[in-house]
Amino acid sequence: xxxxxxxxxxxxxxxxxxxxxxxxxxxxVRKLMETASGYDANIxxxxxxxxxxxxxxxxxxxxxxxxxxxELAIVLEEMxxxxxxxxxxxxxxxxxxAILNTATEAQKSAILPxxxxxxxxxxxxxxxxxxxxxxxxxxxxxEPVDGGFSLSGKKHLVTDGMYADTFVVAACVxxxxxxxxxxxxxxxxxxxxxxxAEQDGIDATRKLAELEFRGVVAEMLGKPDSVKVDKSIAFSxxxxxxxxxxxxxxxxxxxxxxxxxxxxxxxxxxxFQAIKHMxxxxxxxxxxxxxxxxxxxxxxxxxxQAESEDDSEMLALASxxxxxxxxxxxxxxxxxxxxxxxxxxxxxxxxxxxxxxxxSSEEFLGGPMLHRxxxxxxxxx
Amino acid sequence: MENNVIDSKIRAVQxxxxxxxxxxxxxxxxxxxxxxxLVESGWGVPCWPKAWYGRGLPADMETAVNGEFAAAGxxxxxxxxxxxxxxxxxxxxxTEAHKQKFLRRILTGEDNWCQLFSEPGSGSDxxxxxxxxxxxxxxxxxxxxxxxxxxxHHAEWGLLLARTDWDLPKHQGLSYFVLDMRQPGVEVQPLxxxxxxxxxxxxxxxxxxxxxxxxxxxxxxxxxxxxxxLAHERRSADGFRNWGKVSxxxxxxxxxxxxxxxxxxxxxxxxPQRAGxxxxxxxxxxxxGLISDLRVRQEIAALLILxxxxxWTAQRARAAQQLGRPQGPEGSLxxxxxxxxxxxxxxxxxLLGGAEVMLKxxxxxxxxxxxxxxxSVPATSIAGGTDEIQRNIIAERVLxxxxxxxxxxxxxxxxxxxxxx
Numbered sequence: 142x143x144x145x146x147x148x149x150x151x152x153x154x155x156x157x158x159x160x161x162x163x164x165x166x167x168x169x170v171r172k173l174m175e176t177a178s179g180y181d182a183n184i185x186x187x188x189x190x191x192x193x194x195x196x197x198x199x200x201x202x203x204x205x206x207x208x209x210x211x212e213l214a215i216v217l218e219e220m221x222x223x224x225x226x227x228x229x230x231x232x233x234x235x236x237x238x239a240i241l242n243t244a245t246e247a248q249k250s251a252i253l254p255x256x257x258x259x260x261x262x263x264x265x266x267x268x269x270x271x272x273x274x275x276x277x278x279x280x281x282x283x284e285p286v287d288g289g290f291s292l293s294g295k296k297h298l299v300t301d302g303m304y305a306d307t308f309v310v311a312a313c314v315x316x317x318x319x320x321x322x323x324x325x326x327x328x329x330x331x332x333x334x335x336x337x338a339e340q341d342g343i344d345a346t347r348k349l350a351e352l353e354f355r356g357v358v359a360e361m362l363g364k365p366d367s368v369k370v371d372k373s374i375a376f377s378x379x380x381x382x383x384x385x386x387x388x389x390x391x392x393x394x395x396x397x398x399x400x401x402x403x404x405x406x407x408x409x410x411x412x413f414q415a416i417k418h419m420x421x422x423x424x425x426x427x428x429x430x431x432x433x434x435x436x437x438x439x440x441x442x443x444x445x446q447a448e449s450e451d452d453s454e455m456l457a458l459a460s461x462x463x464x465x466x467x468x469x470x471x472x473x474x475x476x477x478x479x480x481x482x483x484x485x486x487x488x489x490x491x492x493x494x495x496x497x498x499x500x501s502s503e504e505f506l507g508g509p510m511l512h513r514x515x516x517x518x519x520x521x522x
Numbered sequence: 523m524e525n526n527v528i529d530s531k532i533r534a535v536q537x538x539x540x541x542x543x544x545x546x547x548x549x550x551x552x553x554x555x556x557x558x559x560l561v562e563s564g565w566g567v568p569c570w571p572k573a574w575y576g577r578g579l580p581a582d583m584e585t586a587v588n589g590e591f592a593a594a595g596x597x598x599x600x601x602x603x604x605x606x607x608x609x610x611x612x613x614x615x616x617t618e619a620h621k622q623k624f625l626r627r628i629l630t631g632e633d634n635w636c637q638l639f640s641e642p643g644s645g646s647d648x649x650x651x652x653x654x655x656x657x658x659x660x661x662x663x664x665x666x667x668x669x670x671x672x673x674x675h676h677a678e679w680g681l682l683l684a685r686t687d688w689d690l691p692k693h694q695g696l697s698y699f700v701l702d703m704r705q706p707g708v709e710v711q712p713l714x715x716x717x718x719x720x721x722x723x724x725x726x727x728x729x730x731x732x733x734x735x736x737x738x739x740x741x742x743x744x745x746x747x748x749x750x751x752l753a754h755e756r757r758s759a760d761g762f763r764n765w766g767k768v769s770x771x772x773x774x775x776x777x778x779x780x781x782x783x784x785x786x787x788x789x790x791x792x793x794p795q796r797a798g799x800x801x802x803x804x805x806x807x808x809x810x811g812l813i814s815d816l817r818v819r820q821e822i823a824a825l826l827i828l829x830x831x832x833x834w835t836a837q838r839a840r841a842a843q844q845l846g847r848p849q850g851p852e853g854s855l856x857x858x859x860x861x862x863x864x865x866x867x868x869x870x871x872x873l874l875g876g877a878e879v880m881l882k883x884x885x886x887x888x889x890x891x892x893x894x895x896x897x898s899v900p901a902t903s904i905a906g907g908t909d910e911i912q913r914n915i916i917a918e919r920v921l922x923x924x925x926x927x928x929x930x931x932x933x934x935x936x937x938x939x940x941x942x943x
Contacts, residue, residue: 144834144841397921412924414910417917424916425855425862432834433827465827513823514816522804522813522822 143439150215157219160192165223167491173226174345174494178304180227188227189259195233196257198445199241204254210376210445214383214438221387224494226346228262228301234380235300236263239309239325241445242373244362252307252327262304266296266328266352267311267374274374274506276311276323276367283312283326283359290314290326290361292354298505302350303339306330310354314365322365325373332357344501346494372444372452375459378506379441382434382462385470385502388495389427392470392477395492396420400480416480423476430462430469437462457519464512467503474499532586535579539565539590547596549773553782556775557599557630566599566629574613574625595771597779600631602786603673608635608681610754611698615739615747620700624679631782636677638668638701638725639748643940646911648683649693649745650930650939653727655684662699662732664707667724672789674710674723677703682732683748685934686741692934696744700736707731717897721789795891796898796905797860798867800829802888806874821873825866832859851920858912861903868899 146154164184173179189195198213199205213234220229237256240249240263255261271278283290292312299308308328313321328335334357340349363369397420400411410416437458444455474496478485485492503509546559560566561575568587570576579587591598605628612620627633644650653666664684674680680701687695701708707730712720739747769776803822807813813822836856842848871892872879878886882893903909917923930937 144837145845145847397923401923409924412927414914414926417921417923418910418913420921420923421858421913421916424851424921425858428835428851428855429828429831429859432831432838435838436831436834461827461830464823465831510820513820513827516823516827517819522807522819 144435146211146215150211153212154215154219157192157194157216158222160188161219161223161225164188165220165225167224167494170224170226170346170494177339177348179301179346179348180304185227185259188229194229195259197233199233199237199253199257203249204257206257210379210442211438213380214434217380217384218387218390218434221384221498222391224346224388224391224498228264228305230380230384231264231301231305232256232259232262235265235377236307236309238376238380239265239370239373240362242376243325243364243366243369248327248360248362256307261306262301263307263309264299264301264305265311265377266299266302266308268298269294269296272298272504276370276374279311279313279323279370281310281312281354282321283314283324283361285314286358289358292326292328292357292359295351295353297340297349297351299337299350299352301348302337302352303348308335308352309362310352310359311370312359314361316365323367323370324365325362325370326359327362328354328357328359332359334358342501344497346498347501347505368452372456374506375452375456376441376445378459378463378512379434379437381502381506382430382459382466383438385466385499386427386431386434388498388502389430389466389470389473392473392492392495392499393420393423393427395495396423396473396477396480403482410480419476419480423473426469427473430466433458433462433465453519453521457516460507460512460515460519463507464509464516467509467512470499471496471503532583535568535583536586536590539568539587540594543590543594543596547594549771549775551775553597553775553778554630554632556597560599561626561629570613574621575629595769597769597771597775599629600782602631602783603634603676604637604681604755605633605635607637607751607754608679611681611738611747611751612700614750615698615743617735619735620738624700633678634673634676636671636674636680636703636723636725637751638671638674638680638682639751640668640670642667642669646908647930648748649696650937651683651685651696652939653682653684654688655682655686655697655699655732657686657734660734662734662737664699664701664727664730664732667726669713669722669724671710671723671725672721673786674703674725675712676785679703680725681738681751683744686744688935689933690742691931692937693745694742695934696748697741698738698744698747699732700738701730701732702736705730716900717792717795717894719789719792721792792894792898795895796864796901798864798899798902799871799891799895800825800863800867802891803867803870803874806871810874812874818870818873821866821870825863825870828859828866829863832856832863835859851916854912854916854920857907858909858916861909864899864902868896871895 173181193206194216196205197208197216198210201207240252256263267274269280281292281294283292292310296310310326310328311323312326313323316322334355336353338351340351342349400416400420401409403410440455440458444452477492478496481490481492484490542563542565564572564575564577567575568577568579569581569584572578609625609628612624639648641651641653643652653664653668655662655664680703682699682701683696684699685695686697707728709726711724713722713724714720803825807818807822812818875887875892879896883890886893914926918925
C-alpha cells in the first residue's frame, strides 16, 4: 500500500481542481440544481474534450485513457468539493463500473467508447422498493425471450434517470438450479415499454428518477454473476466515498473560515474554545475518513488491474470507507451548520447544499450501518 | 546514482560494525564491561559526536548499525528510562563538565535519571512551575513538589525545572538544573493511581541543594532547555520503550540486562491496557458468542474502523515527511485519535463483559486484565497532553485559528495560580 500520491497525480489533481473551481462555483450549482437535467451540456462537453474525464479510467482498447482508480478517486474528490453538477457519477462510475466488471469484450467495445467521449450518458437502475444496492435483494426477474430478456417492474432512485441515454439494469435470472443469480442488462432510453418519472430528491444536485419496465426487451451484459454485480457496486462505493471526502473538506474549510469572520461578544467566535475544539474534532474525523477513502481507492485500483481470486480485502475496504465517510460527512455538515448558527439554516447560505449532498450520500449505495455489517462479513467474522 | 553512493556508505559502515562485533562481542563480558567497550569504540551511539562516545555518523545510519547488533545478537548501551532524553539535553545545552561527568555513565547504565517537570499546580500549564530555586551562600536551595515522576526511586539524577525569578513573566523566570536525587532534602513517595498501580512518584524538596555548576543552560533559559527535552520525548514517543523488548539470549550478561529492564518496565506494564487493547476485542467477541449479536458487531466494526483509519493517517503523515512534502494535518491528530480509540475500546470491552465487569482481580475476566483496561483508559486522554490541549494545538497550529487569550503575561508573582480561593 502507498500512503501518498505521486507528483504526477498531484499535478493532475491541480488541473481538475482548477476546472472545478472555475466551472462549478456555488452560483452555478444553484442555477443548475433548479433545472430539470441538473447539468450544463456545454460544460459536460468541455470536461470531456479538454480534460477527458469521462474516458479517464476506461481502458484504451475501449476508447478510454486507461488510468487507474486512484486517478478517478482524485477527480471525484474535486467534484465533491465543488458539488460539480453533471451525470459523471452515473455514467463514468455506476454504469461504467458495472459494464467493466460484467460485460463481454464485444459489449464493452460497443458501449464504452461513447461513454468515454461523453456522447452517451449511462446510469444504473438497480435499487427497488427495498432500497438496496445488493445483488441478493434484486427481485426484478429477467425472462428469456426472442432477442434477449424481458424486464418488468420498477426501479427507483435512478440517478440522472430522466436524461440518461442508456440504462444498466440489475435483474435476476433463474440459474436452472432453482436459485436466481443477478446480472446487468442494457436498456436504451427509447426502448418500448419503458416509462420514467422524476423523483423529488432531498439533494437537488442529485437528480433522481423512477423507471417502470413493462416487458422491456434487454440485452444481458456478460453472464449472470451476483459476485461481480456486488463487486461493481463496491467499486462505486469507493468512488462515492472519495467524492464525499471532497465535500467534507469543503465543509470543514467553510466552518473554520466563517468562525474567524463572525464576531460575537467583541471577539471572533473562532477564538472561543467551544468552537476551536469543534473544528479540531472535525479535522480529525475528516482526516480519518480521508485515509479510509484513499486506502480503499488503492485497493480497488489494484483489484481492477489484476483479477484476483479473493476480493474479500477489497470488499472490506470498500465497506469500511463507505461507512467511515458517510458518518464523517453528515457530522461535518451538522457541525458546519452549527458553527454558522442561524445563518447556516437559511437558503441563501451555501452550507445546506453540502448538507443535503451528505444526507443523500449517507444512504446512497448502502448506509453506514449496513456497510459496518458488510465489513465484518468481508473480514470473515 | 545518488542512491548507490548512499547504499555503498551504508554497506561500508555495516562491514565495520560487523568486524568490530566479531572481534569484541562476547557473552562472557559483564554488562558493564561490555558497555564500557561500546562507549570506547563509539559503536554504542554511532550517531553521537566523536568527542562524546559516538562516531559522528548521520542519523539515518542508526538503523543499519542496529541491524548488525541484532544479527550478531549483541546487546547495546543502556537505554531504559529517560536517560536518552537527559543525554540529548546535555549534549545540546550542557557544559563540557556536564558531558564529562554524566554522559558515559548514562550509556553504561551506572546512573539512572528521572524528569522533574510536572507539578500539582502545573499540569497542562507546565511553565507555571512554582518549585523554587533560591541562591543562598553560593548554592541553590530547592523547595517545592514535583509529580508524575516515573522511576524517581531508582534515579541518581533528576532533570529539574525550577523558578529562579518571580518578577519576570512565567516562561522567563525558569531555570534548568541537574539535581542529585540521593540527598536528605529529596523525598520520593509513590503516587497511587485509580487503577491501583503506583507507576509514578511525587517528589518533595525541602532545602535540597544544587551546586551552582549544575545549572544547565543560562539562568532563565529553563523553558528553552526543557523544550529540547520534550522535543526528544515526542520524537521518540513511538520507539520510546523499544528498550523494553527483552532479548532471550542465554548467559549472565543477558540475565543482567533482563533484570535491569524488569525494573524499568515495571511502571509501564499497564500502558497497553490504557490504550484500550483493541487487539483483544475480536477474540473476546468470538469466545463470548456475542460476535453474532448485531449490536455488538456494529460497535466492533466502528471501533476497528477508527483504529485502522488512525493507523493509515499516521502512515500518510510519515510518507509525506519522507517525501519532504509539507507536513499535513495528519501528524498532530494521532494523540487525539488514540483517546477516541481507547474510550471506544473500553465501551466494547464493557459490552462484551456485561455484568462481569463488576469484578476485578485474579478471578475476573482474563485474570483481571479487562478490569485493568476499564480502569486505565481514562489516563489516555490526559497523559502527555490532554485532549483539550491537543485540540487547541490542532485548531491553532493546523487550522490557523486564534490563540487563547492569556492572563499570565505579567510578572509571575502576580499571576493567579493554584486553586481559586
